[in-house]
Amino acid sequence: MRYQLFYWPGIQGRGEFVRLALEDAGAAYDDVARGKGGMDRMLAMMKGGRDKRPPFAPPFLKAGPRVIAQSANILFYLGPRLKLSPRAEADRLWLHQLQLTVTDFVKEIHDTHHPLGGELYYEDAKPEAKRFTGNFLAERAPKYLGYFETVLKKSGGPYALGRKVSYLDLSLFQLIEGLRYAFPKAMARIERKIPGVVGVHGRVAKRPRIKAYLASARRIAFNESGVFRHYPELDA
Amino acid sequence: MRYQLFYWPGIQGRGEFVRLALEDAGAAYDDVARGKGGMDRMLAMMKGGRDKRPPFAPPFLKAGPRVIAQSANILFYLGPRLKLSPRAEADRLWLHQLQLTVTDFVKEIHDTHHPLGGELYYEDAKPEAKRFTGNFLAERAPKYLGYFETVLKKSGGPYALGRKVSYLDLSLFQLIEGLRYAFPKAMARIERKIPGVVGVHGRVAKRPRIKAYLASARRIAFNESGVFRHYPELDA
Numbered sequence: 011m012r013y014q015l016f017y018w019p020g021i022q023g024r025g026e027f028v029r030l031a032l033e034d035a036g037a038a039y040d041d042v043a044r045g046k047g048g049m050d051r052m053l054a055m056m057k058g059g060r061d062k063r064p065p066f067a068p069p070f071l072k073a074g075p076r077v078i079a080q081s082a083n084i085l086f087y088l089g090p091r092l093k094l095s096p097r098a099e100a101d102r103l104w105l106h107q108l109q110l111t112v113t114d115f116v117k118e119i120h121d122t123h124h125p126l127g128g129e130l131y132y133e134d135a136k137p138e139a140k141r142f143t144g145n146f147l148a149e150r151a152p153k154y155l156g157y158f159e160t161v162l163k164k165s166g167g168p169y170a171l172g173r174k175v176s177y178l179d180l181s182l183f184q185l186i187e188g189l190r191y192a193f194p195k196a197m198a199r200i201e202r203k204i205p206g207v208v209g210v211h212g213r214v215a216k217r218p219r220i221k222a223y224l225a226s227a228r229r230i231a232f233n234e235s236g237v238f239r240h241y242p243e244l245d246a
Numbered sequence: 247m248r249y250q251l252f253y254w255p256g257i258q259g260r261g262e263f264v265r266l267a268l269e270d271a272g273a274a275y276d277d278v279a280r281g282k283g284g285m286d287r288m289l290a291m292m293k294g295g296r297d298k299r300p301p302f303a304p305p306f307l308k309a310g311p312r313v314i315a316q317s318a319n320i321l322f323y324l325g326p327r328l329k330l331s332p333r334a335e336a337d338r339l340w341l342h343q344l345q346l347t348v349t350d351f352v353k354e355i356h357d358t359h360h361p362l363g364g365e366l367y368y369e370d371a372k373p374e375a376k377r378f379t380g381n382f383l384a385e386r387a388p389k390y391l392g393y394f395e396t397v398l399k400k401s402g403g404p405y406a407l408g409r410k411v412s413y414l415d416l417s418l419f420q421l422i423e424g425l426r427y428a429f430p431k432a433m434a435r436i437e438r439k440i441p442g443v444v445g446v447h448g449r450v451a452k453r454p455r456i457k458a459y460l461a462s463a464r465r466i467a468f469n470e471s472g473v474f475r476h477y478p479e480l481d482a
Contacts, residue, residue: 058396058400061400062400062401063340063397063400064396064397064400065343066347066350066390066393076336078339078343079343080342080343080346080347082346083339083342083343083346086339086342087339100312103314103319103322103323104299106316106319106322107301107314107315107316107319110316110318110319110346110349111302111316113346114302114353117350117353121357125361125362125374125378126361126374126377126378126381127378127381127382127385127386129381129385130381135377138361138362138374141362141371142361142362142363145362145363145365145366146363149363149365150363154302157302160294160300161299161300164294164298164299164300165298
């Protein structure tokens, strides 16, 4: 199966959580909207047209005739197929539950620069972003990351589900990588309390296919259009 | 199977999407935190204790030995068991994808009164709430509801998946009911463009078990501690 991934070109965003899974598994895929005519095709699919099941927003994955949207849902689908999740229903749902907590966290990370809605420019709500981010870095980020630290401890590690890596570990890598880019000062402080999660980040970064991917042109650099943005005035 | 639902007492919140499914199916369940000692039990489960798989936040469902969190994930689990979802994997994932879009919508609804974070009092960020809500009512709510209207049209109706009701239809009922409570003026305008979704609301409200539930003391009234809050100054 050759997959087709549809996501906004130019940013890692929510598509990156899917990309990391495809890359780690060595799956064959096209990053459609980054290719010629791909953006038009993506927008056409969002409008629905003949498709009975149009996605609300990118990322979405075309797998044969099926179109699957919502990053956590895509990973739930891909997990067993890419050997990045267990097969038993109870374990898959637990992994998915954790990934949905990542989704919630990512939304709050996004809101650090866009607390009043994604349609505004960052510059139009800077004091509000500062206020939101203050609470985010003091309370929310430590709470989410502390939760994943607890999950790791309870699993026995070194990965979130125990001995075997899963797509959630790839997402934890991305969270640490992105938060370090966005809030280097705050993260230096926060990371002291989450050695397990930081350990997952290190182990994932060394996985051969991930390492090759990160060094390739396929990995888009962090920038100030994505979810993780570095605005020094927000970092405390 | 007698289920145990854990959610904050006193509000409908995100727990209500699960409650509606349990009620519509006539499932046996306890609303644990609303009973004696239940709140202590819920908080203890969130801390983890002996449980290897603690939830991040309510709602969560205890089904035998399993604890399942995240409302969309709970519904995904319950769907086939309560006969509120199809059985084929592709159909179940499509339904779940739609429910995850409901989850995203609910988060934005929550943010109308708490754009700068859930820890503040509404009164501490009123101008920001007004600004967020202006965009929400002009752009976001019509976009989400318009999307579900499209899904309904494409399915052939009268329900989101076609002829058979699913847990998503119960959630669409709750969205309309809650948005009408919170923003009666804006909804009078918005509803003109989503007759299919409004039709689902009406059909769900007439389902015998839902009707009985809504008239019972088990249904908590909307109030200004929940997700859907009526602040007249926000309604345009």
